[in-house]
Amino acid sequence: xxNVPRDLPSDLKYTRSHEWVRSLPDGRVEVGITDHxxxxxxxxxxxxxxxxxxxLAAGEACAVVESVKAASxxxxxxxxxxxxxxxxxxDTPELLNQDPYGAGWLMRLTPSSQSQLAGLMAPDLYxxxxxxxxx
Amino acid sequence: xxxxxxxxxxxxxxxxxxxxxxxxxxxxxxxxxxxxHRAVREGAGxxxxxxxxxxxxxxxxxRAFLRRLLANDVGKLRVPGKALYSxxxxxxxxxxxxxxxxxLDEHFFRLVVNAxxxxxxxxxxxxxxRQDAVQVLERTDLAMLxxxxxxxxxxxxxxxxxxxxxxxxxxxxxxxxxxxxxxxARTGYTGEDGFEIMIPAxxxxxxxxxxxxxxxxxxxxGARDTLRLEAGMSLYGNDMDESQNPLESGLTWTxxxxxxxxxxxxxxxxxxxxxxxxxxxxxxxxxxxxxxRGHQVxxxxxxxxxITSGGFAPTLNRSIALARVPVGAASPVSVxxxxxxxxxxxxxxxxxxxxxxxxxx
Numbered sequence: 001x002x003n004v005p006r007d008l009p010s011d012l013k014y015t016r017s018h019e020w021v022r023s024l025p026d027g028r029v030e031v032g033i034t035d036h037x038x039x040x041x042x043x044x045x046x047x048x049x050x051x052x053x054x055x056l057a058a059g060e061a062c063a064v065v066e067s068v069k070a071a072s073x074x075x076x077x078x079x080x081x082x083x084x085x086x087x088x089x090x091d092t093p094e095l096l097n098q099d100p101y102g103a104g105w106l107m108r109l110t111p112s113s114q115s116q117l118a119g120l121m122a123p124d125l126y127x128x129x130x131x132x133x134x135x
Numbered sequence: 136x137x138x139x140x141x142x143x144x145x146x147x148x149x150x151x152x153x154x155x156x157x158x159x160x161x162x163x164x165x166x167x168x169x170x171x172h173r174a175v176r177e178g179a180g181x182x183x184x185x186x187x188x189x190x191x192x193x194x195x196x197x198r199a200f201l202r203r204l205l206a207n208d209v210g211k212l213r214v215p216g217k218a219l220y221s222x223x224x225x226x227x228x229x230x231x232x233x234x235x236x237x238x239l240d241e242h243f244f245r246l247v248v249n250a251x252x253x254x255x256x257x258x259x260x261x262x263x264x265r266q267d268a269v270q271v272l273e274r275t276d277l278a279m280l281x282x283x284x285x286x287x288x289x290x291x292x293x294x295x296x297x298x299x300x301x302x303x304x305x306x307x308x309x310x311x312x313x314x315x316x317x318x319x320a321r322t323g324y325t326g327e328d329g330f331e332i333m334i335p336a337x338x339x340x341x342x343x344x345x346x347x348x349x350x351x352x353x354x355x356x357g358a359r360d361t362l363r364l365e366a367g368m369s370l371y372g373n374d375m376d377e378s379q380n381p382l383e384s385g386l387t388w389t390x391x392x393x394x395x396x397x398x399x400x401x402x403x404x405x406x407x408x409x410x411x412x413x414x415x416x417x418x419x420x421x422x423x424x425x426x427x428r429g430h431q432v433x434x435x436x437x438x439x440x441x442i443t444s445g446g447f448a449p450t451l452n453r454s455i456a457l458a459r460v461p462v463g464a465a466s467p468v469s470v471x472x473x474x475x476x477x478x479x480x481x482x483x484x485x486x487x488x489x490x491x492x493x494x495x496x
Contacts, residue, residue: 042152042163042164042167042168042357043167043168043169045169045426045447045449046424046425046426046447046454048424048425064473066425066426066447068168068169068357068361068446068447068449069163069168069357070428071426071428071473090424094169097167
C-alpha cells in the first residue's frame with residue numbers, strides 16, 4: 001500500500017531499519033523506532049534497552065522490542081556512547097505504540113561524530129523508502 | 136492471495152491487518168490485539184472462524200465409524216447435541232488433526248476440523264468411511280462465528296427471535312443445537328463462556344454487524360492465540376502434529392482407552408507409548424523479564440525440551456508457554472531466549488479460566 005498517510009516528524013532523521021534520530025541541543029541524539037515500525041510490530045509487551053555507558057557501533061543491535069507477535073532487534077543509527085536509556089519502558093512498553101516519537105524514545109546517545117547524521121534519511125527519503133519496501 | 140471467508144470484506148472495511156492462516160486471508164487484529172484480548176476476558180468479543188471446516192457425517196453406522204476413527208470415544212455421547220473433543224490419529228498414533236464431534240442423532244454426527252488440515256482430513260475420513268458406508272459432506276455453505284466472553288451469550292441471543300432465546304441460553308457446556316437458522320454450540324477456544332455459531336454463509340455479514348451493534352468487539356487471530364494459550368489449549372501445527380502423539384502432547388485426557396475392546400485407529404501404537412512415555416507437556420511461567428516463544432530450547436534436570444507455544448499473557452502480564460519436556464523435569468528450568476538463559480517455573484495449565492488467573496505469580 002503506497003501513499004498511506006504517515007506520521008514522519010520533519011525534524012527527525014530516519015534509517016532503513018526504521019529507527020529515528022533526533023538531534024538534541026546539547027549535541028547528543030535521541031533514538032527510537034518509527035510509527036511505521038510500531039504499527040508493523042503490533043502491541044509492544046517487552047522492551048530491553050541498552051545499558052548506560054555502553055559503546056555502540058553504527059548498525060549494532062542495541063535493543064530488543066517484543067510485541068505480542070514477535071521479537072525485533074533495534075540497531076544503533078550512529079556510533080557513540082549511551083548516556084541514558086528510557087527506564088519507563090520496562091513497565092510501560094505500550095508507550096512505544098502510543099507515542100513513538102515522544103515518550104516512547106529508547107535511548108540518548110553521545111555520537112562519536114556529528115558528521116554521521118548526514119548519512120541518515122530525511123523524512124521524504126524515508127517515506128519513499130517505505131513506499132518501495134511495501135511495493 | 137489466499138482463500139477468503141464470507142466476512143473478508145467486512146474485516147478489510149473494519150481496518151483489519153490481514154495475514155495468511157491455513158491458506159485463508161484472515162484478520163490478525165483490528166488495531167490492538169491486547170484490547171481485543173481484554174474485551175473477551177471482560178465483556179464479549181467475536182472471531183470469524185469460517186476458515187474452519189464443518190463436515191457432516193450421515194449413515195446407519197456413523198457412530199461405529201467414529202468409534203473406530205477417533206481416539207476419544209463418541210460412545211460417551213448419549214444426549215443429542217453433546218460435543219466431544221478428540222484427536223484424529225494415524226496408525227502410528229501421530230496426530231492428523233484435533234477436532235470437535237457433535238452427536239446430532241443416531242445417524243448424523245458433525246465434525247469441526249482445522250482449516251490448514253482440511254484436505255488431508257477429508258481424504259483420510261473419506262477413505263476410512265467407505266467400509267461403514269458413511270456419507271461425508273463438507274459444509275462450505277456455512278460460516279462460523281465464535282462469540283466469547285462473560286457477556287457473550289447474553290448479547291448473542293439478542294439477535295434471535297424472542298421465543299428462541301431461552302433455548303439458546305439453556306444449552307449446557309459443550310453442547311449444541313439447531314436453533315432457527317443457527318447451529319449454536321456452547322463451546323470455544325478462549326477459556327471463557329460463549330458460543331460458536333454456524334450460520335448460512337450468505338447471512339454472515341449481517342449477523343456480524345448485528346453482533347457489533349450489540350457491543351460485541353471484533354477480535355482477530357492474534358487475540359485468539361493469546362486467549363487459547365492462557366487457557367492452556369493446544370494449537371494444531373504448533374503444539375502437536377503428525378510427528379507427535381496425544382500422550383506426549385498434553386492430550387492424554389482425550390484418549391479413551393476404556394472400553395478396552397474399542398479398536399480405534401492408532402490404539403496399538405498408543406498402548407506401547409503409554410507403557411513408558413518419555414516426554415510430556417507442561418506449562419511454563421517465565422520468572423525473568425522477557426518473552427517465551429515457540430521453538431525455544433528448555434534445559435531441565437531431566438534433559439532438554441522445547442517450547443511449542445509461547446508468548447505474552449495479557450491477563451497475567453507475564454510470559455507463559457506450553458513446552459514438551461522429558462518426564463521428570465522439575466522447576467526451575469532454563470529457557471534459551473535469544474541467547475540468554477532465563478529462569479522459568481513449571482506450572483499446570485490452564486493459566487487463566489473465566490477471566491481469572493489459576494496460577495500463583
